[in-house]
Amino acid sequence: MVNANFKLKLIKDGKEKYIDVILQEVSPFVAGDIFSSAIDIKTGNYKMGTVAERGIEELVVSPKNLKEQILEAENPFEIIAKLFSEFQKFCQKPKQYALLQTESQTKHKNLEHSDS
Numbered sequence: 001m002v003n004a005n006f007k008l009k010l011i012k013d014g015k016e017k018y019i020d021v022i023l024q025e026v027s028p029f030v031a032g033d034i035f036s037s038a039i040d041i042k043t044g045n046y047k048m049g050t051v052a053e054r055g056i057e058e059l060v061v062s063p064k065n066l067k068e069q070i071l072e073a074e075n076p077f078e079i080i081a082k083l084f085s086e087f088q089k090f091c092q093k094p095k096q097y098a099l100l101q102t103e104s105q106t107k108h109k110n111l112e113h114s115d116s
Contacts, residue, residue: 001025003061004098006086011074022062023090030058031091048084055087
């Protein structure tokens, strides 16, 4: 099983707060169900809220109270769109997603410690 994480920006009381969301790989059949159950038959578009809610239930390991934090946030639509995007990338290629996240964090840390 592959685990990966990303930062999610929540705004509450006018203040930005970043939380670390940890994802855990699920069976491709479960991932397929998450997305296929959220397709609007008429338009062929995904219902992002449905994907976000099912993804929180199936993919998110931490934080446990993410749904409650979203409900209290001042930017729920922005959060749902971000979750949809991250869940889609993660479910398509979990190992590659985790590798890219690790590389990105390493580059970021190297830039912070750089003398230039």
